Amino acid sequence: MAQPIYQQIAEDLRSKIESGTYEPGTQLPTESDLGEQYQASRNTIRDAIKRLISLGLIETRPGQGTFVTLRVDPFVTVLTGDPKSDNDGEGASYLSKVSAKQREPSETIPKVEVLMAPEEITRRLGVPPGAQVVARHQQRFIDDVPWSLQTSFYPMELISQGATGLLMAQDIPGGTATYLAEKVGLKQIGYRDWITARSPDNMEQQFFRLPHDAVVFAVFRTAYDQDKTPIRVTVTIFPADRNQFIVNVGTDLPDPQYGDG
Amino acid sequence: MAQPIYQQIAEDLRSKIESGTYEPGTQLPTESDLGEQYQASRNTIRDAIKRLISLGLIETRPGQGTFVTLRVDPFVTVLTGDPKSDNDGEGASYLSKVSAKQREPSETIPKVEVLMAPEEITRRLGVPPGAQVVARHQQRFIDDVPWSLQTSFYPMELISQGATGLLMAQDIPGGTATYLAEKVGLKQIGYRDWITARSPDNMEQQFFRLPHDAVVFAVFRTAYDQDKTPIRVTVTIFPADRNQFIVNVGTDLPDPQYGDG
DNA sequence: GCAAATTTGTTCGTATGTATT
DNA sequence: CAATACATACGAACAAATTTG
Numbered sequence: 001m002a003q004p005i006y007q008q009i010a011e012d013l014r015s016k017i018e019s020g021t022y023e024p025g026t027q028l029p030t031e032s033d034l035g036e037q038y039q040a041s042r043n044t045i046r047d048a049i050k051r052l053i054s055l056g057l058i059e060t061r062p063g064q065g066t067f068v069t070l071r072v073d074p075f076v077t078v079l080t081g082d083p084k085s086d087n088d089g090e091g092a093s094y095l096s097k098v099s100a101k102q103r104e105p106s107e108t109i110p111k112v113e114v115l116m117a118p119e120e121i122t123r124r125l126g127v128p129p130g131a132q133v134v135a136r137h138q139q140r141f142i143d144d145v146p147w148s149l150q151t152s153f154y155p156m157e158l159i160s161q162g163a164t165g166l167l168m169a170q171d172i173p174g175g176t177a178t179y180l181a182e183k184v185g186l187k188q189i190g191y192r193d194w195i196t197a198r199s200p201d202n203m204e205q206q207f208f209r210l211p212h213d214a215v216v217f218a219v220f221r222t223a224y225d226q227d228k229t230p231i232r233v234t235v236t237i238f239p240a241d242r243n244q245f246i247v248n249v250g251t252d253l254p255d256p257q258y259g260d261g
Numbered sequence: 262m263a264q265p266i267y268q269q270i271a272e273d274l275r276s277k278i279e280s281g282t283y284e285p286g287t288q289l290p291t292e293s294d295l296g297e298q299y300q301a302s303r304n305t306i307r308d309a310i311k312r313l314i315s316l317g318l319i320e321t322r323p324g325q326g327t328f329v330t331l332r333v334d335p336f337v338t339v340l341t342g343d344p345k346s347d348n349d350g351e352g353a354s355y356l357s358k359v360s361a362k363q364r365e366p367s368e369t370i371p372k373v374e375v376l377m378a379p380e381e382i383t384r385r386l387g388v389p390p391g392a393q394v395v396a397r398h399q400q401r402f403i404d405d406v407p408w409s410l411q412t413s414f415y416p417m418e419l420i421s422q423g424a425t426g427l428l429m430a431q432d433i434p435g436g437t438a439t440y441l442a443e444k445v446g447l448k449q450i451g452y453r454d455w456i457t458a459r460s461p462d463n464m465e466q467q468f469f470r471l472p473h474d475a476v477v478f479a480v481f482r483t484a485y486d487q488d489k490t491p492i493r494v495t496v497t498i499f500p501a502d503r504n505q506f507i508v509n510v511g512t513d514l515p516d517p518q519y520g521d522g
Numbered sequence: 523g524c525a526a527a528t529t530t531g532t533t534c535g536t537a538t539g540t541a542t543t
Numbered sequence: 544c545a546a547t548a549c550a551t552a553c554g555a556a557c558a559a560a561t562t563t564g
Contacts, residue, residue, distance in 0.1 A: 004551060030529060041553045046530085054315075054474040055460050062530045063561030074457075080341065083511030190511015196335075197458050197476055197501035199316050213315040215458055215476045215501070228515040240458035240476070247508050250344030250451015254489040265532060291548060302534050307549085323549045324542030524564105531559070539551070 006047035009038050013048060017057055017068055028058065028066040054213050056241060072242055075103075075142055076256070079219075080248045083190035103142050111137040112169045114156070121153050124194075124222050124233045132156045134166050139207070145242070146208045152176070152234040158184060176232070177223070186225045194220040197240060208239045215240040267308035270299050274309060278318050278329055289319065289327040315474050317502060333503050336364075336403055337517070340480075341509045344451035364403050372398040373430045375417070382414050385455075385483050385494045393417045395427050400468070407469045410498040413437070419445060419492075437493070438484070447486045455481040458501060469500045476501040 003011075016022055029037065034045045049066060052058045060066045117125065117133040125133065134154045140147045154166050161184045165172055172179050180186040200208065200216045208216070217238040223231045246256055264272075277283050290298065295306045310327060313319045321327045378386065378394040386394065395415045401408045415427050422445045426433055433440050441447040461469065461477045469477070478499040484492045507517055 006551075032529085043554085044552060047551080049530095051473065060530060061561085062559065063528075065529060079508045080510050190509070190514050192510070192514055192517065193506075193508040194337075194517075195456065195506040195508065197478065212312065213474050217458065224511070224514055245454075245456040247340045247454040247456065248451070249341050249453070250485070253451050253453055253485055256453065256455075267532075293548085304535085305533060308532080310549095321549060322542085323540065324547075326548065527561105527563075529559100529561080532557085534555085534557105536554090537552085539549105541547100541549080543545100543547075 005038075005040055006044050007051065009034075009040065009045065009048035010051040012038075013052060014055070014057060017052075022068050024068050024070050026068055027064075028068065030065060053211060059211070072145070074242050074244045075147060076244050076246055077238075078246045078248065079193050079195075080246075083188070104144075105147075106141045106144070108139045110169055110171065112167055113137070114167075117153060120220075121233055121235075124220060124230065125153055125155060126230045127155055134159065136166070147238070147242070149204060149207060149237040150234060151236075152232055154232050158186075158231075180231060186231055188223050188231060189226055189228075191221050191223040194222070195245070196220070200237075200239070204237055210239055210241075217243060217245070219245075266299075266301055267305050268312065270295075270301065270306065270309035271312040273299075274313060275316070275318060278313075283329050285329050285331045287329055288325075289329065291326060314472060317475075320472070333406070335503050335505045336408060337505045337507055338499075339507045339509065340454050340456075341507075344449070365405075366408075367402045367405070369400045371430055371432065373428055374398065375428075378414060381481075382494055382496075385481060385491065386414055386416060387491045388416055395420065397427070406503070408499070408503070410465060410468060411495060412497075413493055413495040415493050419447075441492060447492055449484050449492060450487055450489075452482050452484040455483070456506070457481070461498075461500070465498055465500075471500055471502075478504060478506075480506075 013022075013028070022028055028034070031042050031045045031049070034040075034048075035042045038045065049058065049060065053060065057069060058066055059069050113135045114132055115135055117127060117131055119129065121133065122129050122131060127133065133156060136152045136154075138150045140150065154163075158180065159166060163180055163183045165179055165183070166176070177188045180188070196218045197215055198218060199212075200210050200214055204210070204216055205212060205214070208214075210216075217240055219236045219238065221232075221234040221236070223234075225231050274283075274289070283289055289295070292303050292306045292310070295301075295309075296303045299306065310319065310321065314321065318330060319327055320330050374396045375393055376396055378388060378392055380390065382394065383390050383392060388394065394417060397413045397415075399411045401411065415424075419441065420427060424441055424444045426440055426444070427437070438449045442449070457479045458476055459479060460473075461471050461475055465471070465477055466473060466475070469475075471477075478497075478501055480497045480499065482493075482495040482497070484495075486492050
């Protein structure tokens with residue numbers, strides 16, 4: 001047996017999908033039917049199907065059937081923006097202009113929380129382990145499709161210095177960078193993004209309606225003030241199946257073209 | 262049955278792994294033993310194990326057993342470098358200085374090929390569909406661990422204009438950006454990275470020794486000259502389990518700290 | 523609104539193959 | 544070569560979700 005049966009079947013189905021025999025959005029034969037076609041047990045067919053799911057080619061819907069996935073055109077986010085502006089998403093142009101179709105972004109009102117900072121946040125925010133921080137959570141949608149989950153962390157110190165607006169569960173007009181400049185004289189000189197990818201946790205899986213073997217980007221954005229002190233750490237989770245990123249280096253680059261991705 | 266048994270078992274094993282009951286590198290009980298412990302069939306145990314594999318927590322070795330994965334500390338690549346320099350990897354400082362330990366990068370001699378450009382390359386390189394391009398392939402290692410697979414595509418036009426060195430299967434001293442400036446007067450003014458994530462194909466799976474449900478970053482770097490014309494498109498594949506990226510925006514940021522990731 | 527039919531999801535038992543020690 | 548451990552494969556039964564009559 002050169003290759004296991006389930007891999008041979010997966011390979012055959014893959015070629016049929018990519019050649020257009022099964023078109024995007026259409027239904028595949030039922031597991032029982034495929035079992036007849038390939039003279040294999042239902043369990044073996046299911047192993048083949050699992051492989052194709054993990055490749056992102058098909059999806060199963062209990063009670064309905066197995067379908068060829070529709071490729072949504074991805075949302076593209078430009079990470080290199082204005083060093084001094086927010087770019088933490090709260091009222092900022094996090095969304096790129098790449099998409100040809102007009103898209104309708106929306107977001108929830110921030111949910112505010114005071115908590116002990118997780119370890120990976122204390123490191124980035126430069127606060128001692130166990131320090132209290134303000135966390136502002138937001139969910140974002142594009143055309144009503146869940147797009148990103150975002151949490152910004154601020155040192156409690158900023159509150160006592162006068163930036164009490166950070167505790168308000170509402171948007172901050174003009175963005176938090178402007179607000180912090182006014183209230184506590186902090187000038188943001190830039191930020192650093194740290195891009196990682198991993199499996200979604202349960203909450204993320206539910207919110208984005210992802211299969212459990214999907215992948216999300218986790219982008220950690222740390223913003224710095226004039227003293228090179230971290231002002232804010234923003235963690236944004238993006239499902240990898242519907243998100244891409246652009247990094248521009250140098251000036252005067254041509255605009256990115258729709259369809260380049 | 263609130264949750265399926267295999268998910269309950271996966272959850273229990275996960276907590277034992279994360280609490281240190283099973284330490285990284287150590288072996289888990291055999292599937293049969295776990296079946297006894299949890300009063301479940303071996304197939305159900307295997308379903309739980311598959312979940313933990315897709316989370317990247319454990320790995321199985323036929324004939325040996327199931328082991329808790331060792332977390333390698335990730336390689337961190339800074340994407341925002343010098344707009345005018347190569348940064349395509351050929352002799353450039355693609356490797357960051359974040360790692361505390363001294364690491365030993367190495368790479369293969371470029372393999373050169375002339376071929377019809379894949380569709381996604383023609384779009385980015387701004388050449389007509391079906392155009393011939395020069396492709397330069399390289400494999401990169403860090404401490405002998407496969408780190409990235411890279412292919413740079415150049416328009417054939419550059420060869421006829423005198424940049425014949427692109428056809429040589431050897432490193433280009435000083436980098437290709439400098440070389441192209443000398444030979445054909447092309448000045449690189451910057452580049453754009455397009456970051457995506459997907460499942461590995463068969464070749465990538467083999468080279469990086471990845472499970473078939475792993476994830477890789479695919480970074481498309483397009484370099485532009487003074488006329489905003491694409492000079493080169495470099496596609497680099499990074500396994501997500503051992504790679505992260507940094508994007509710096511603004512000047513005078515503090516150095517990234519080892520351990521921030 | 524309900525019941526039946528259809529389809530995928532979970533679980534078990536069993537047998538055999540393949541890789542490693 | 545034998546023992547051990549994971550990988551593949553089949554058959555069967557029931558559960559859960561969805562659609563249809």
